[in-house]
Amino acid sequence: MAAKWPLCYVTAMIFPFSFASTPHIQFGAGMRIKLADIAQVYGSRILLVTGGRSFDESVMCDELWRQLQSGFELRRVRVSGEPSPQLVDDTVAEHRSWNPDAVVAIGGGSVVDAAKAIAGLLPSGDSVMEYLEGVGRGKAFKGPSTPFIALPTTAGTGGETSKNAVLSIVGADGYKKSFRDESLVARHIILDPELTLSCPKKVTASCGMDAFTQLLESYVSSNASPMTDALALSGLEQIRDSLLTAVENGENIDARAGMLYASSISGLTLANAGLGSVHGLASPLGAFFPMPHGEVCGSLLFHAVRINIEAMHKRDPNNRALFRYAEVGRLLCNSSNISDNQARDALLSILEEWTVKLAMPRLSDYGVEEGDFSRIIANISSGSMATNPIKLEESEIMELLRSRL
Template identity: 40%
Template sequence: MSVRNTPPCSPSPGPDAPPRVPVKFSFRTTPEIHFGAGSLAEAPAAVARLGRRCLLVSGRFSLERSGKLAQIEDGLRAQGVALSRYRVDGEPDLVVADEGARVAREGGCDVVLAIGGGSVIDAAKAAAALATNEGAAIDYVEAVGAGKSITRAPLPLVAVPTTAGSGSEVTKNSVLRVPELRVKRSIRSDLMVPRVAIVDPALIATAPRSVAASSGLDALTHLVEAYLSKGAQPMTDVLVVPGITLAYRALGALAEDRATDESHEAMALAALWGGIALANAGLGAVHGLVAPLGGFCGVPHGAGCGCLLPATFATNVAALRARAPAHPALARAHEVADLLLPRDAPDRSPERAADAFRALRDKLGVPPLRGYGVGEADLASIIAGSRAGSMRSNPIELTDDELEGILRRTLDG
């Protein structure tokens, strides 16, 4: 894989320009990251360094079907590690988190290994935290729970993603469904960052095309939103700029049925960088809206991001032009267009970049929101539920009318 041809993160200053003083920022991520094809084989040794009784969290059947389960079990036994299993089916909710913690405690587990998509890793993060802290998941969930904080170190977690999207292997939160309230909320703590992340592009290459498309659009959205976010900072900028290029090109290859080992590797790296970026810079209105879309309407997270990204990007640009034309995020939106559009394109504006996002989504076969059962009657509830969390990092505050416009433009196209 090559990233040599990706643009620099910012134009080079002239020889007489004063050095730019960095903004104040902080940066946290998973302390140990292993990347590369075949790196799954490193998981048993990583687990053995952290504990002797492992809770293995996975999806329902994917590990068995792939033959990787036996490989992992044999590797753990060779390292002298005992094993308990916990399977996660679909997006995790409070019950899944509590049950995972119970299995970990009853098994005497002192380390957790999560192998799966973002839902599996989120469930494992919650189980690892709840296994060492008193109470139930609802006590720790933001906004709707009892407001308790994670105070005791969770069981150490080794996270192995099998999709290139969520970036959960390098973030500090676990997103859980609260079915009674029809919302998704997070348990969040710096203590919940996985101890080890193992990103093996060979695992990601086995994902079904529809899963790869929605996951990849999620990762692309992380990168774009983190670049425009109020929390954008130098440490994340150096990742998101080449990451946007890698993700966009890899998704283009997937859309045209010409994905290769190199494009899978590029997508895996872009998703990893997107996770690091969102954890440190924040996101924006796409993720502000997609949370209630998932809670109220059951829209899958990655597909929802892919639906919303074109109209949200265009709406942010229009709002910045109208109300904050000197805002740095507007210049960054032009830079995103430079990353996506051909050098000889007659119009390389951010509006054309929004069109490029929409064309990519359509080529990947992701349907508009109405295809997931969202209708006009849902819009008011979605907007009302969108103001917490990621919306606060959007580069400019969007009005309810602007949010409604995004949703209406995304219902059918």
Template identity: 35%
Template structure:
């Protein structure tokens, strides 16, 4: 046995807990950089609480998923601003942007030097500025991970800035902030959260602590995503989804992901397609491909037992089979009206490039079995048919 488990310094789970920001911010100096979505009520409320605390607040507004160009511009602004602390409030893109800004204020080499895959992956050498993360979606778990994801238009791929120094100092999980989410955002972020529990549980880097979080997360999401989608103001469902998302973040930060995220990083970098949608569309097909490959390799492979346990957790049926689990995910994708992969017009001619890039992604290294190019091709082909 050989593993470690690390996470954010402090995690506060409190419905209607955003107001606590007013006193939580007190020890962190006078100048606050707020990273948020423009016109969001949560942004306005957070800014109000910070100003009530007599802090000087400036705001960076994030639009869409982080790009290298946006990150560079925001880091230049932040470095010039003499800020004491960064607060990120929003979905995963906002949380990641804030996390990366906090790290790069103090680590001043060119950004490319720190990036994985397309850069040098150099380690951070200086402690980032303090960071408070407040998610407003139940999806990425980014509030408790040690990396931020950014896309490069030049390289047509999403990559990570990663360091154990990048864990947030304080995380506030306030499920009430998710009550106003549109259904399509509930669906895509919820499917991302489910993927980020299932992949660490079957990962080749899973450990007993990540297992505990992932199993609970799968159960929370399996029993609550449909309800949150059908009844957006159902607070109990939103609270369960918030917990499920958090647990996925705790799991993935300490175990690796897998082929779903290996593909997602590439597809999201090459095409205008939402990360959670990609995860939803690929998850059941990757589950099927992994199970087939594992069975062909060793029909008693221990990961097959884990896939059967995933089915039990999703369906709440102790007799559920692996097939039942895969069917459950297919049904969930259909119920949440996730658009088809074919609707994004991703040309089959690009498959070879997609597969080559996916094979080299960080996430693919956590897949429970190495998939061949033929198996990876079949995942894309099967996803296009649905």
């Protein structure tokens, strides 16, 4: 049995912070049976957003499809790969006159993000380009949003608990940008680990490393609070106990439940505390190269943490994130009787070991070359880098990229 661990480290003084609202969450094996009752509250017309083959080949998803067909007017939208602004706009244009009473997402992070944006724009019919950060027209989103219900089938992005929908154009002039507003948050989330049992080993590994990265980055974030600390550490404990087992034995429902919890919690912590250098680089890497987001995170995490620790030792040895990295090291190796330096070394050893064990790809596997570094850095996500525990110099970011080439 895993050792008990304190939920968070809180200093004597709690500084002011804010925490965004959370949706109604139903967690547990078999909870998917509640979908029809929940959806019925909103009306009879359901726009269902799903993946493609993964949904069609799932016995449990087929059961949900039949259940919805028997009680609702139902239309389905399929999402393959990263959702684009064009997909969102085309879906809104096609179904707005039908006036769905609710949008239901059953799928992974891409499905959830697409559905979230579609639900937000159905009432107005606006293009998402009116609101997309950094590349849109800068219009302030006023809402309302069509009621949105999410049932994730992967454990990675935690997008079901956050207010932002990430949309992408992949290619030389690509981008990954967010459409975000509090009104986009799901009204109901059903976290049923049985829906993740059929998730392939490779996807389980990369999604799991995404959740791991989000929890760790939000815990050491310069914007972390006692609430996000408590949530992040509870999620990291589940990562410790569940990730490797979920990858190696996908039928283990306890491990699947642990990862689904950790993933969903990571969506709450990233939304309220922010992220760090891994996600700062994941945005341009995922935009310019066809590299799945979780694989970017899994590839960069070890070296990002190493470089952060080295930079703080050199320039900011009293940075609280050094202590926090040590706390995570103790948690992951289940040992409270080691020094801070030993704990940080243990953290780095675990991250390096898991990078290899989970077969995280190198950046060059997706066509990244050293000549691309300047363009990647020029398009780094300033929002994520703003809450990295220390401001990294360009040479350190170059080292991070080079270390995974």
